[in-house]
Amino acid sequence: MSPLNPILDNIPTTPGKFKPEKSPLHFLHHRLRLHTTLPKLTLVFLAFIFLFFFLSPPSPTAPRRTLRSTSWENHVKSSAKPRSRAAPIVLVTGAAGFVGSHAAVALKRRGNGVVGLDNFNPYYDVSLKKARKLQLLDRAGVFIVEGDINDAVLLRKLFGLVKFSHVLHLAAQAGVRYAMVNPNSYVESNVDGFVNLLEVAKSVNPQPVIVWASSSSVYGLNSKVPFSEKDRTDQPASLYAATKKAGEEIAHSYNHIYGLSITGLRFFTVYGPWGRPDMAYFFFTRDILKRRPISIYEGAGHVTVARDFTYIDDVVKGCLAAIDTAKKSTGSGGKKKGEAQFRIINLGNTSPVSVNKLVSILEKLLKVKAKKKVVLMPRNGDVPFTHANVTLARKELGYRPTTDLETGLGKFVKWYLEFYDGKKKSSW
Ligand SMILES: NC(=O)c1ccc[n+]([C@@H]2O[C@H](COP(=O)([O-])OP(=O)(O)OC[C@H]3O[C@@H](n4cnc5c(N)ncnc54)[C@H](O)[C@@H]3O)[C@@H](O)[C@H]2O)c1
Numbered sequence: 001m002s003p004l005n006p007i008l009d010n011i012p013t014t015p016g017k018f019k020p021e022k023s024p025l026h027f028l029h030h031r032l033r034l035h036t037t038l039p040k041l042t043l044v045f046l047a048f049i050f051l052f053f054f055l056s057p058p059s060p061t062a063p064r065r066t067l068r069s070t071s072w073e074n075h076v077k078s079s080a081k082p083r084s085r086a087a088p089i090v091l092v093t094g095a096a097g098f099v100g101s102h103a104a105v106a107l108k109r110r111g112n113g114v115v116g117l118d119n120f121n122p123y124y125d126v127s128l129k130k131a132r133k134l135q136l137l138d139r140a141g142v143f144i145v146e147g148d149i150n151d152a153v154l155l156r157k158l159f160g161l162v163k164f165s166h167v168l169h170l171a172a173q174a175g176v177r178y179a180m181v182n183p184n185s186y187v188e189s190n191v192d193g194f195v196n197l198l199e200v201a202k203s204v205n206p207q208p209v210i211v212w213a214s215s216s217s218v219y220g221l222n223s224k225v226p227f228s229e230k231d232r233t234d235q236p237a238s239l240y241a242a243t244k245k246a247g248e249e250i251a252h253s254y255n256h257i258y259g260l261s262i263t264g265l266r267f268f269t270v271y272g273p274w275g276r277p278d279m280a281y282f283f284f285t286r287d288i289l290k291r292r293p294i295s296i297y298e299g300a301g302h303v304t305v306a307r308d309f310t311y312i313d314d315v316v317k318g319c320l321a322a323i324d325t326a327k328k329s330t331g332s333g334g335k336k337k338g339e340a341q342f343r344i345i346n347l348g349n350t351s352p353v354s355v356n357k358l359v360s361i362l363e364k365l366l367k368v369k370a371k372k373k374v375v376l377m378p379r380n381g382d383v384p385f386t387h388a389n390v391t392l393a394r395k396e397l398g399y400r401p402t403t404d405l406e407t408g409l410g411k412f413v414k415w416y417l418e419f420y421d422g423k424k425k426s427s428w
Contacts, residue, residue: 020237023191073161076115079143080162083111088323091115091164094171095137095144098128098276099213099315101169105140106316116144123178124277124333132274149193155200166323167201169212175278176217176381179239190243195250202258205375207329211322214248214264216348216386226389228402238381239262257343259331268348268388272312272408273415281409284362285416288370296355297377299384305377306352308386311403337367348388349401356378361406365413
């Protein structure tokens with residue numbers, strides 16, 4: 001019989017109602033027994049609390065500000081440990097995203113300390129973000145905190161736990177067309193969230209270096225090609241582009257006032273395995289396989305639409321090189337101590353490919369003929385042409401993209417078929 005049972009026997013069935021016919025001696029006896037068993041009970045209770053809060057598996061993502069929090073804090077600290085003392089310790093925002101997950105894994109693999117942050121928002125299939133977490137980040141040993149860059153308390157907490165030397169800021173509301181559906185999401189993440197992050201970064205000590213993703217979309221209606229960092233960027237064609245351009249100006253002001261070292265990277269149409277389902281190469285693949293018609297945009301006057309498609313591994317190399325070549329921030333405790341580095345650099349492939357060519361490569365790889373519908377490009381934020389000049393990237397970062405579209409799409413299609421076939425078979 002369990003030692004708890006005698007006590008339970010003596011507890012009245014209706015709590016608080018003792019039966020009056022019991023003798024005073026009985027009560028003395030009862031109290032003595034309670035005195036000896038209470039400490040045991042307390043111990044059992046405390047052991048239970050300990051087991052529940054500390055030994056149960058941590059929430060994979062969400063930091064909870066409860067007793068359990070020490071568990072996620074330990075995960076953050078251990079994920080942030082670099083292999084050598086001199087290696088960067090990087091907070092990667094948007095780490096469950098396409099570029100973020102690849103970049104976080106690459107940083108971890110080369111021995112950096114890495115912590116991810118992402119709000120897992122439902123702009124596109126959240127299960128894809130979760131799969132990146134499970135299959136890429138978890139396997140590489142990158143811990144990701146589920147949280148928002150607008151949460152200043154959380155950001156301060158993270159900087160309190162870890163002395164991040166760098167922030168690779170990739171969290172953003174991406175995609176140009178969705179701005180017509182949910183414009184505020186662009187302001188919240190790309191403007192408010194960025195300011196919030198910079199506010200925290202400028203006030204911590206030491207100040208981290210910031211490397212962040214701007215976009216080729218800032219070139220907007222610029223028609224001078226290839227796009228150079230010196231070209232005008234004051235004619236955005238979408239709210240997305242406008243918020244990225246605002247980010248560049250905001251970054252400049254934080255660099256100027258507080259001495260934060262900031263590098264903005266203008267990515268050009270990044271594609272590859274684990275990509276974004278809202279991008280043409282991704283949904284063309286899905287629709288071609290499902291024998292659905294695909295719309296191919298054409299500019300006014302039958303102008304061919306083309307993009308400077310850049311393979312994910314090339315972009316990740318550019319991000320890592322930006323981290324490695326960045327100079328330190330100069331401020332401390334919110335005060336500038338000297339001029340700090342400010343850079344804006346294109347990361348493209350330098351060889352634009354027409355959408356027709358993209359589709360014909362996909363047809364070959366998928367062995368399915370696409371049902372093409374040529375339509376006039378709607379005025380929804382897309383631009384007809386992008387082409388990067390990467391001279392500055394070569395000089396500053398030693399950047400040399402090496403993957404052509406045919407090779408990169410081959411890798412994407414291989415991943416796509418395995419991933420969605422696997423998904424059909426399993427039920428994760
Ligand atoms: N992929 C491209 O072709 C491309 C081109 C130009 C610029 N960019 C920029 O590169 C960065 C990464 O893009 P991506 O393609 O990986 O996009 P993505 O949408 O896959 O990744 C962004 C991630 O940020 C997270 N996020 C968004 N708002 C957040 C917030 N407020 N707090 C925390 N997390 C938040 C999202 O959940 C998502 O996982 C973005 O800044 C994007 O604007 C991408």
